[in-house]
Amino acid sequence: MHLVSLLEELYNIDISKLFIFSHNNILISYIKRNESDFFSEVEIENYRLELFYNSPEKLNDNQINQIKLILLSCATTFNSTAIIDVTYLLESILSDQSIEKTLDNTLLKLITEDDIFSAGLYLFNSKLFQLRGLLYQSKTKTLMKGINFKKEIIELKERNNFSDILFFEQIKEVDELNNELFPYKNYGIGIYTNKGPLGLLVISTKEAELSKINNLLVIYSKILAITFSFKSLIQRYKFAVNDLDFFKNNLFYNNNLINLGKLTASIAHELKNPLVSIGGFTERVIKLNTDERLNTYLKIIKNEVNRMEQLINDLLLYSKSLKLSVDEINILSLVEEVLTILYEKIKEKEAEVKLHINNTETLNVDKSKIMQVLVNIIKNSLDAFSDTKNNIIEIRSFDNEKYKILEITDNAGGIPTSELPKIFTPFYTTKENGTGLGLPICKKIMEAHGGDIKIFSENNQTKIQLFFKKEVQYEENTYY
Missing domain, CATH: 1.10.287 (Helix Hairpins)
Incomplete structure (x- = not known):
C-alpha cells in the first residue's frame, strides 16, 4: 500500500495498523500486526484517522500535523483508488528527480482530474511583492506551444483577490488572469511552508462542484508544499554529505x-x-x-x-609507530644494494637501469627504511612494464637549496592524471593483487625522515622524487 510505505519512509516509523473512517464507515483499513508502541487519533469534519505505529520515540506535534495533512487530504478524495493515486504522487517526491520536474509532474497529474482544464504555479517574490509564473500545464497541448509562463506576473502591492488568497489563507475565485491560459472559472489557493507563504496554485475548471474543487486545491497545495520542503531538505542533506566526504577524504592524520x-x-x-x-x-x-x-x-x-x-x-x-635508526649512508651503495635484491625481476623484464649518482654523495637516513621505499618504487616500475622492449629506469641524485633529491624515472606508460590525487590513499590500488599500502607506507617513511615524496607523470613517463632534508634532527618520539 503506497500510503503506508510513504509514511514509513518519510518518518522512519513502522505502521502496525491504519484506519480512516467517514461517518463511522471504514474507507481504508490496513493491518500488519496487533502490537504497537504508539497510537494517534485525528478527527476533522466527517473523517477520523487512527494510526498505530512502532518507533524509537513518539512522533512530535509537527510530524503528526504533517501526517494529518497527508492522510486527511487523501481522505477527502472519497475513495481508496484516488488515495492510492495521490500517495503514488507523493511517493515520487522521494525520487531523484529535480524539484522542478517533480512540481511539473504534480501539475500534470492535477489536469487529469475531470473538469480541470489547466493549472499554473506561481512563486511569491517577497522583495518585489509579486507572484511570478513558474510552471503551467494544460489539457490542450497546442496551447502549450510558444507559452512562456515565467513572464506571467501578478502584482500584490495593493489588496486584491490574490493577496487575500495568499495572506489570509483563503480559497477564492479569481478573474484577473490571462484568459488564454485560464479560459474558464478560475480558483486559487496559497502554498505555505513553515517559513510562510511560498506561492499560489491556480486551476481553471469548466463545471465542477465547488466542494470537489476545494478538496483538490487543498490536496495539491499540500503536495506542492511537501515537495518544496522535502526537496530542499534533501539538497541540504546532500551538501552535508559532501562536506563529510571532504573531511573524510582529507583528514588522514587526525x-x-x-x-x-x-x-x-x-x-x-x-x-x-x-x-x-x-x-x-x-x-x-x-x-x-x-x-x-x-x-x-x-x-x-x-x-x-x-x-x-x-x-x-x-x-x-x-x-605502527616508526622509530628511526639513522646513519650516514652512501647513496650509490644503497641503490646498488636495492638493485641486487631486485636482480631477478629486472632480468625478467629485460629492463635497463641507468644510474646518475656521484659515488661520494651520502644521506643521513635509516638504511632499512629507505631501502624499503626504493624497493617498492622500483618494483612498481618493473610491474608496470607491459613487454620486454626498451624498458628503462633512470635513477639520479641532485640538490636544491633545502633538499637532497633522489629521482626515479621509468618509461612504463605513465599514470592517468585522474589517478594521481589518489595515489597515496591507503588501500587504493590498480594492481590485481596489490594491497594499496605500498606508496602510503613510502610516504609515511619519508615524512618520518622530515622529507617528502612526489609523483609526476607525463609523456608516458612516471617520475618519483624523494626529498631528504640536508640538515634534520630526527626525534625518537612515536610517529604516526
Missing part, C-alpha cells in the same frame, strides 16, 4: 586515524599467527600428498595465504 591504526595493528597481530599455521600445514600437506589435482587446490590456498600475510605485514607497518 586522532581518529591514529586510534584506527592502533586497532588495525591489534587485529593484524591476531590474524597473523593462524595464517602462519595455515600456510605451514598447507605446505606439509603438499609435500605428503600425491594427488596432483588436490595439490593444485592446496597451492592456491598457499598462494592466497601468502598474499594475506603480505597484506597483514603491510598493515602492521603502516599502522
Whole structure:
C-alpha cells in the first residue's frame, strides 16, 4: 500500500495498523500486526484517522500535523483508488528527480482530474511583492506551444483577490488572469511552508462542484508544499554529505586515524599467527600428498595465504609507530644494494637501469627504511612494464637549496592524471593483487625522515622524487 510505505519512509516509523473512517464507515483499513508502541487519533469534519505505529520515540506535534495533512487530504478524495493515486504522487517526491520536474509532474497529474482544464504555479517574490509564473500545464497541448509562463506576473502591492488568497489563507475565485491560459472559472489557493507563504496554485475548471474543487486545491497545495520542503531538505542533506566526504577524504592524520591504526595493528597481530599455521600445514600437506589435482587446490590456498600475510605485514607497518635508526649512508651503495635484491625481476623484464649518482654523495637516513621505499618504487616500475622492449629506469641524485633529491624515472606508460590525487590513499590500488599500502607506507617513511615524496607523470613517463632534508634532527618520539 503506497500510503503506508510513504509514511514509513518519510518518518522512519513502522505502521502496525491504519484506519480512516467517514461517518463511522471504514474507507481504508490496513493491518500488519496487533502490537504497537504508539497510537494517534485525528478527527476533522466527517473523517477520523487512527494510526498505530512502532518507533524509537513518539512522533512530535509537527510530524503528526504533517501526517494529518497527508492522510486527511487523501481522505477527502472519497475513495481508496484516488488515495492510492495521490500517495503514488507523493511517493515520487522521494525520487531523484529535480524539484522542478517533480512540481511539473504534480501539475500534470492535477489536469487529469475531470473538469480541470489547466493549472499554473506561481512563486511569491517577497522583495518585489509579486507572484511570478513558474510552471503551467494544460489539457490542450497546442496551447502549450510558444507559452512562456515565467513572464506571467501578478502584482500584490495593493489588496486584491490574490493577496487575500495568499495572506489570509483563503480559497477564492479569481478573474484577473490571462484568459488564454485560464479560459474558464478560475480558483486559487496559497502554498505555505513553515517559513510562510511560498506561492499560489491556480486551476481553471469548466463545471465542477465547488466542494470537489476545494478538496483538490487543498490536496495539491499540500503536495506542492511537501515537495518544496522535502526537496530542499534533501539538497541540504546532500551538501552535508559532501562536506563529510571532504573531511573524510582529507583528514588522514587526525586522532581518529591514529586510534584506527592502533586497532588495525591489534587485529593484524591476531590474524597473523593462524595464517602462519595455515600456510605451514598447507605446505606439509603438499609435500605428503600425491594427488596432483588436490595439490593444485592446496597451492592456491598457499598462494592466497601468502598474499594475506603480505597484506597483514603491510598493515602492521603502516599502522605502527616508526622509530628511526639513522646513519650516514652512501647513496650509490644503497641503490646498488636495492638493485641486487631486485636482480631477478629486472632480468625478467629485460629492463635497463641507468644510474646518475656521484659515488661520494651520502644521506643521513635509516638504511632499512629507505631501502624499503626504493624497493617498492622500483618494483612498481618493473610491474608496470607491459613487454620486454626498451624498458628503462633512470635513477639520479641532485640538490636544491633545502633538499637532497633522489629521482626515479621509468618509461612504463605513465599514470592517468585522474589517478594521481589518489595515489597515496591507503588501500587504493590498480594492481590485481596489490594491497594499496605500498606508496602510503613510502610516504609515511619519508615524512618520518622530515622529507617528502612526489609523483609526476607525463609523456608516458612516471617520475618519483624523494626529498631528504640536508640538515634534520630526527626525534625518537612515536610517529604516526
